[in-house]
Amino acid sequence: MSIPSAEEQLRFISGIQKILDEGSFVATYKFALLMALADFAVQSGLNGGDPEQLSTIDLAESFICSYWRQARPYSHAQTDDGMLLKMSSDRQPVVFRRIAELREKYNGRLADLRNSTGEWQRLKREVANTIAKMPLWKLQVVGSTVVTLLYRQDGQGYQGNRITLMPGVLSCLRLHYELVRSLVQSAWLRHVRRLNMAALQDRDLDAFLFDSERTAWPSGLRTILRDVQKGTCLYCGGVIRDAGDIDHFIPWARYPLELGHNFVLAHAGCNRSKSDLLVAPRHLSAWHTRNVYYTDTMEQAFEAISILHDYDTTRRIVGWAYTQAESNKGALWDSSNQFVPADASWRAIIT
Ligand SMILES: [Zn+2]
Known part of the structure; x- marks a missing residue:
């Protein structure tokens, strides 16, 4: 496995910036496509050159996940009746409308949509076709030239639904996710703000578009975490006497991971102190043990x-996050104001 040189990495990042600054949106x-490629790089676990x-x-x-969050009515402080944000200067994109409909039908629960196999597969196919027809060939068009930074689109004309990633792209996306x-x-935020200028005078658009939907977590989540953690805080082991905080184990700021195992119950104080950091190996070990021991229950x-x-x-995703911390020699949170340097010891824990 070859890691792209520092120069290649810089060239890659400035290429991304060029696409975002100078491409036509x-x-x-195209934003959702670029995020999907970055997510693929992390989630696939592939890291080859x-x-x-x-x-x-x-x-x-x-x-779909990117739009799922955004395809809900946006209401600002003054009024209660929200409306969907404009996602295009033209008519609302078809896929966005479709996702908004399904979101309404399934009361915002993506897991329920996924369980209704037929509808979920149909949506995925529709989205895959749309990606092939629309943003896939446009993403790398800057001005009148095609910048082959990320991939080559295979197949006939502009309709091919297969791409070949350029060498080093997976590594660069993982390194700089x-x-x-x-x-x-x-x-993306600047773009949506421009499109919706008339309807918005707000400060919270950023959070609306990209934050975790905490309010949508089912109430049973806390109970599950409380059960498998025996009413204690995952980090300090102390008993939680109030409701406790539901924390993203891998912090949202590092990776927007809302799969069940990434949730832990913690003291509000421990959660605040941990902030956006990854945790020390002993906590990683406690988390992994919890998940393995209670696999079926959870x-x-x-x-x-x-x-x-x-x-x-x-x-x-956890492996990716710790690989980053290890190579950056980052600080891992241990307890209030106590940190340990990231090293390779996490590797023995997550096997
Ligand atoms: Zn605690």
């Missing part, structure tokens, strides 16, 4: 309250 599809082939169906789920995500999100309970879960994917 009529609808927001070799060209990698994939199909737009591999990108459909992440694409957070940077790519924040570049994409800020470009999976059944998540199913019952419609929380998505997939421990293999979760573990790959």
Whole structure:
């Protein structure tokens, strides 16, 4: 496995910036596509420098997740009746409308939509086709030239639904996932703000578009976590006497991971102190032990309250996050104001 040189990495990042700054963005599809590619790089666990082939169906789920959050009525402080934000200068994009309909039908529960196999597969196919027809060939068009930074589109004309990633793209996306995500999100935010200028005078658009939907968590989630953690805080082990905080184990700021196993129950104080950091190996070990020991219990309970879960994917994302911390020699949170340097010891824990 070859890691792209520092120069290649820089060239890659400035290429992404060029696409975002100078490409033409009529609808927001291209942002969602770029995020889907970055998510694929992390979730697939692939890290080779070799060209990698994939199909737009591999990108459909992440694409849907981006819009799932956004396809709900946006209401601002002054009024209660929200409306869908405009996602295009033209008519609302078809896929966005479709996702908004399904979101309404399933009361905002993505897990329920996924369980209704037929409808979910149809949506994925529709999204995969749309990606192939629309943003896939447009994403890399800057001005009148095509910048082959990320992939080559295979197949006939502009309709091919298979792409071959350029060498080093997976590595670059994994190495710089957070940077790519924040570049994409800020470009996306500016774009949606421009499209909706008339309807908005707000400060919260950023949170609406990209934050975790905490209010949509089913109430049973807390009970599950309380049960498998025996009423204690995952981090300090102390008893939680009030409701406790539901925390994203891998912080949302690092990766927007809302699969069931990523939730832990913690003291509000421990949660605040941990903030956006990854945790020390002893906490990683406690988390992993909880998940392995209660595998069946947790999976059944998540199913019952419609929380998505997939421990293999979760573990790959955790592995990616710790690989980053290890190579950046980052600080891991241990307890209030106590940190330990990231090293390779996490590798022995998540096997
Ligand atoms: Zn605690």
